[in-house]
Amino acid sequence: MEKSFTNLNLGSGASVLPSPPPLSTGEKVNNIVDAFDRYFGNDLKLENWQRLCRDVGIDSELPSIRKCKQALRPVWVNIHDLMHAVNTDSTPPHRFENERELSAYTKKHKRYYPKEQAKGGGPVRALLAHIFRAH
DSSP states (O other), X not given: XXXXXXXXXXXXXXXXXXXXXXXXXXXXXXXHHHHXXXXXXXXXXXXXXXXXXXXXXXXXXXXXXXXXXXXXXXXXXXXXXXXXXXXXXXXXXXXXXXXXXXXHHHHHHTOOEEGGGOOTTSHHHHTEEOTTTOO
């Protein structure tokens, strides 16, 4: 049975697949959950959602968590690339035009986020892309 992975649904943008930034030891698949949890922090704090929105290129200061989640829906970005961009002060990361482009990039470069690690109601669960379902 194929293991199910997903990725963070965070952006819109380019039509060609970029070369991925290098993965540091802390960004490998086994550590990506911890890296994102450390980056995001408490999912009940509006300022954490606002920072995520800024880091993926959403410029407006949104007044609620619900508004942040809504603003993030049409955004497609690889979570490994997001963490790399945050760690190297080069935000926003590459934003994909759609889920299909993000899926192709993620599969090609094996930059997955384990679906089973997404916490209900948190930023990852709210923003998952279905990497193996996208055509």
